[in-house]
Amino acid sequence: xxxxxxxxxxxxxxxxxxxxxxxxxxxxxxxxxxxxxxxxxxxxxxxxxxxxxxxxxxxxxxxxxxxxxxxxxxxxxxxxxxxxxxxxxxxxxxxxxxxxxxxxxxxxxxxxxxxxxxxxxxxxxxxxxxxxxxxxxxxxxxxxxxxxxxxxxxxxxxxxxxxxxxxxxxxxxxxxxxxxxxxxxxxxxxxxxxxxxxxxxxxxxxxxxxxxxxxxxxxxxxxxxxxxxxxxxxxxxxxxxxxxxxxxxxxxxxxxxxxxxxx
Amino acid sequence: xxxxxxxxxxxxxxxxxxxxxxxxxxxxxxxxxxxxxxxxxxxxxxxxxxxxxxxxxxxxxxxxxxxxxxxxxxxxxxxxxxxxxxxxxxxxxxxxxxxxxxxxxxxxxxxxxxxxxxxxxxxxxxxxxxxxxxxxxxxxxxxxxxxxxxxxxxxxxxxxxxxxxxxxxxxxxxxxxxxxxxxxxxxxxxxxxxxxxxxxxxxxxxxxxxxxxxxxxxxxxxxxxxxxxxxxxxxxxxxxxxxxxxxxxxxxxxxxxxxxxxx
Numbered sequence: 065x066x067x068x069x070x071x072x073x074x075x076x077x078x079x080x081x082x083x084x085x086x087x088x089x090x091x092x093x094x095x096x097x098x099x100x101x102x103x104x105x106x107x108x109x110x111x112x113x114x115x116x117x118x119x120x121x122x123x124x125x126x127x128x129x130x131x132x133x134x135x136x137x138x139x140x141x142x143x144x145x146x147x148x149x150x151x152x153x154x155x156x157x158x159x160x161x162x163x164x165x166x167x168x169x170x171x172x173x174x175x176x177x178x179x180x181x182x183x184x185x186x187x188x189x190x191x192x193x194x195x196x197x198x199x200x201x202x203x204x205x206x207x208x209x210x211x212x213x214x215x216x217x218x219x220x221x222x223x224x225x226x227x228x229x230x231x232x233x234x235x236x237x238x239x240x241x242x243x244x245x246x247x248x249x250x251x252x253x254x255x256x257x258x259x260x261x262x263x264x265x266x267x268x269x270x271x272x273x274x275x276x277x278x279x280x281x282x283x284x285x286x287x288x289x290x291x292x293x294x295x296x297x298x299x300x301x302x303x304x305x306x307x308x309x310x311x312x313x314x315x316x317x318x319x320x321x322x323x324x325x326x327x
Numbered sequence: 328x329x330x331x332x333x334x335x336x337x338x339x340x341x342x343x344x345x346x347x348x349x350x351x352x353x354x355x356x357x358x359x360x361x362x363x364x365x366x367x368x369x370x371x372x373x374x375x376x377x378x379x380x381x382x383x384x385x386x387x388x389x390x391x392x393x394x395x396x397x398x399x400x401x402x403x404x405x406x407x408x409x410x411x412x413x414x415x416x417x418x419x420x421x422x423x424x425x426x427x428x429x430x431x432x433x434x435x436x437x438x439x440x441x442x443x444x445x446x447x448x449x450x451x452x453x454x455x456x457x458x459x460x461x462x463x464x465x466x467x468x469x470x471x472x473x474x475x476x477x478x479x480x481x482x483x484x485x486x487x488x489x490x491x492x493x494x495x496x497x498x499x500x501x502x503x504x505x506x507x508x509x510x511x512x513x514x515x516x517x518x519x520x521x522x523x524x525x526x527x528x529x530x531x532x533x534x535x536x537x538x539x540x541x542x543x544x545x546x547x548x549x550x551x552x553x554x555x556x557x558x559x560x561x562x563x564x565x566x567x568x569x570x571x572x573x574x575x576x577x578x579x580x581x582x583x584x585x586x587x588x589x590x
Contacts, residue, residue, distance in 0.1 A: 226485055
């Protein structure tokens with residue numbers, strides 16, 4: 065009956081929580097959002113690794129049975145380095161998303177969008193190439209998408225204008241599959257779909273992560289047998305800001321958000 | 328011959344450094360940008376105060392003769408609380424900007440734009456009211472302006488579209504003076520001027536801060552008598568990112584950027 069731990073630099077990881085709750089409604093979840101140091105997407109590998117270890121140590125205090133890294137930047141930069149330091153299984157968002165994209169593409173052309181950090185890391189390219197060396201990957205950083213989501217501009221004209229500019233190289237390279245490589249981006253799905261056209265498959269890592277978590281817990285005999293789990297939310301700053309945004313990501317309001325002084 | 332210390336959450340404070348170098352070319356400058364925890368504008372008062380104290384303690388290691396808080400969020404949230412803790416004079420951006428706006432306005436209607444934190448703090452309103460209770464202040468948060476500047480989108484159509492939307496309440500309230508209450512905003516001056524019209528006076532705090540620093544150092548007999556000072560830059564993360572952006576803010580490239588492990 066131990067909880068699943070989930071962490072992110074801020075609020076974006078709640079798209080993963082939403083899927084975990086949908087696919088594994090009986091599980092308890094402890095979420096940590098590092099809102100005092102958000103965003104990670106512009107920070108260096110070394111710093112992201114340090115913050116991630118601190119976040120994992122925080123979650124371990126709650127005796128979590130599995131940790132979900134609900135952040136593409138952390139999964140890209142830090143996960144390969146730190147995964148083996150810990151006993152607890154740690155699931156990132158890169159492998160599940162890459163696997164699904166390789167499965168989905170028919171013309172072997174896959175696009176990836178994410179933060180500067182995620183794109184610079186080339187984590188998706190490397191994972192996709194490992195799975196199928198024939199797939200051609202086009203990866204583009206979209207730094208304004210996170211501010212748009214956090215500002216609540218999800219369907220405005222100006223977002224479409226920016227999306228058209230960012231996504232042009234992906235249209236030019238005729239990808240038939242696009243990985244939304246940042247936990248904020250599922251909220252811009254309708255704009256992205258309009259720009260890319262209905263024939264391009266959008267891969268939302270959150271869904272695949274929940275599938276992977278389900279598989280690991282089931283293999284290890286660790287699935288909860290409760291009917292309904294609870295979720296607790298911890299942030300390193302600004303619980304009010306987190307609460308305001310959380311509804312947008314989870315699709316329902318959150319109440320039990322606590323600020324913790326240090327990670 | 329002690330240096331002036333300057334700090335900001337990241338790169339924005341370089342607009343203040345630019346003015347210091349222009350108005351006080353003989354001064355040495357030690358700059359600290361807290362790029363591991365940038366941005367501050369969305370963070371809580373308590374957290375911004377904690378970070379600011381750490382930044383001041385870092386600068387004091389360099390025996391600075393004055394500290395310039397080149398960040399509106401810190402000046403709004405933290406400065407009133409921490410100013411009196413330290414012996415060294417600490418100059419923020421709020422009072423100089425507010426004073427200049429009160430001096431400039433003819434119709435007694437002043438606008439303020441800034442981050443969410445700065446606007447929520449009402450620091451400009453309070454300072455302006457203190458100087459002249461008859462001035463009517465309209466204050467608006469413009470959260471997308473910083474990401475636009477950091478993305479290098481300074482004159483794009485989409486920035487004008489967003490600016491027109493953000494600035495509409497200021498046009499409606501017929502301000503004749505507008506405080507650019509964030510150190511990033513001077514880079515968007517031409518877009519903001521286009522939207523507001525040529526008759527509105529734009530107040531760039533950086534200039535006023537340098538005037539204030541000059542006055543304090545001169546009153547205390549602490550002005551440098553060198554012909555040309557040097558500037559050293561420290562950041563808590565990502566010196567490369569800082570260097571890339573610094574040119575845009577300073578108008579010339581910076582070389583001596585060092586990463587410091589902790590503040």
